Amino acid sequence: MASHLSIDDVAKRTGLTAHTLRYYERIGLISPIARAAGGQRRYGTADIAWIEFLLRLRTTHMPISKMLAFAGLRSAGDSTISQRRHLLQTHLAEVQIELEAMNRCVAALQEKIEHYHSLEPCHSSTFNPEENLPDDHTKPLPARTGETP
Amino acid sequence: MASHLSIDDVAKRTGLTAHTLRYYERIGLISPIARAAGGQRRYGTADIAWIEFLLRLRTTHMPISKMLAFAGLRSAGDSTISQRRHLLQTHLAEVQIELEAMNRCVAALQEKIEHYHSLEPCHSSTFNPEENLPDDHTKPLPARTGETP
DNA sequence: CTATTGGTTTGAGCGCGCTCTAAGTCAATA
DNA sequence: TATTGACTTAGAGCGCGCTCAAACCAATAG
Numbered sequence: 001m002a003s004h005l006s007i008d009d010v011a012k013r014t015g016l017t018a019h020t021l022r023y024y025e026r027i028g029l030i031s032p033i034a035r036a037a038g039g040q041r042r043y044g045t046a047d048i049a050w051i052e053f054l055l056r057l058r059t060t061h062m063p064i065s066k067m068l069a070f071a072g073l074r075s076a077g078d079s080t081i082s083q084r085r086h087l088l089q090t091h092l093a094e095v096q097i098e099l100e101a102m103n104r105c106v107a108a109l110q111e112k113i114e115h116y117h118s119l120e121p122c123h124s125s126t127f128n129p130e131e132n133l134p135d136d137h138t139k140p141l142p143a144r145t146g147e148t149p
Numbered sequence: 150m151a152s153h154l155s156i157d158d159v160a161k162r163t164g165l166t167a168h169t170l171r172y173y174e175r176i177g178l179i180s181p182i183a184r185a186a187g188g189q190r191r192y193g194t195a196d197i198a199w200i201e202f203l204l205r206l207r208t209t210h211m212p213i214s215k216m217l218a219f220a221g222l223r224s225a226g227d228s229t230i231s232q233r234r235h236l237l238q239t240h241l242a243e244v245q246i247e248l249e250a251m252n253r254c255v256a257a258l259q260e261k262i263e264h265y266h267s268l269e270p271c272h273s274s275t276f277n278p279e280e281n282l283p284d285d286h287t288k289p290l291p292a293r294t295g296e297t298p
Numbered sequence: 299c300t301a302t303t304g305g306t307t308t309g310a311g312c313g314c315g316c317t318c319t320a321a322g323t324c325a326a327t328a
Numbered sequence: 329t330a331t332t333g334a335c336t337t338a339g340a341g342c343g344c345g346c347t348c349a350a351a352c353c354a355a356t357a358g
Contacts, residue, residue: 018305037354038354039354041305041306053261056254059254060258063344088262095251103248168316171336188336
């Protein structure tokens with residue numbers, strides 16, 4: 001259960017910095033970590049699991065304030081399981097909405113790229129700085145891009 | 150082409166605040182908007198289209214610094230079209246990676262919810278504050294949740 | 299016995315993306 | 329004419345999520 005990992009080990013494993021790990025502990029997102037002689041943190045597998053869970057919440061854009069609420073419920077024991085589930089479900093519902101918005105925007109941006117393709121004189125697909133071929137009659141600033149006119 | 154919309158009209162249409170619209174113009178994300186007598190902004194359809202495009206970039210988490218780069222290319226004329234396309238494609242590639250990460254996390258969180266379901270004593274699916282039925286032998290703090298032990 | 303390494307703490311600072319304030323200008327109305 | 333109210337500007341302030349700095353301590357190497 002206690003795999004005595006140092007803070008740097010955990011940093012490498014999780015991609016967080018040691019700074020951030022201490023910060024998370026300070027604000028209560030991570031409960032106090034066991035210490036070796038000398039006061040150095042020793043993370044157990046349960047700690048790692050919790051951190052990885054936090055990272056999943058972070059990846060799905062849960063604000064720290066909500067993670068703190070979740071952590072509070074968790075530390076209050078098994079009687080809060082339904083509340084934790086509720087919190088998670090609410091969050092996932094928000095995430096679904098965000099994902100749909102993102103997907104819509106991605107689709108629109110891909111269409112814009114298609115549009116650019118049709119506008120390009122030669123279509124070299126990689127970026128090439130020497131690519132100022134046609135000095136078209138360019139309207140300087142208000143070069144609109146053609147959405148919802 | 151000029152549909153003489155006031156800043157508040159545009160705010161309502163786009164969901165941005167008038168403050169934010171002025172801020173975007175100040176930092177160069179939006180090029181100087183035409184003015185009515187008295188100096189009030191009058192937005193045209195091309196302006197609206199550009200703002201909606203910016204919102205799509207924002208929804209897909211493009212930082213303002215990159216939007217500024219894009220805006221700069223745009224105002225430099227048609228010769229920058231391939232660079233704009235490149236910028237957009239790079240961005241979309243990042244977005245795809247982010248979307249995949251989010252989807253993986255959503256799946257994991259949904260599994261966690263399933264797990265909670267199996268742990269719950271009675272399963273009332275809506276949140277109920279009076280739900281402290283079983284005072285189980287609860288481990289106070291280190292109530293681990295069971296990922297990767 | 300130093301010097302180095304690698305951790306510790308508290309608190310300050312920072313980058314981002316707004317958000318708000320203060321002071322001023324203008325157009326229309328009482 | 330006086331006042332209202334919507335708009336303008338430049339600049340300060342804020343919430344979030346880190347990120348860093350300064351000072352200190354413990355263990356090991358030379």
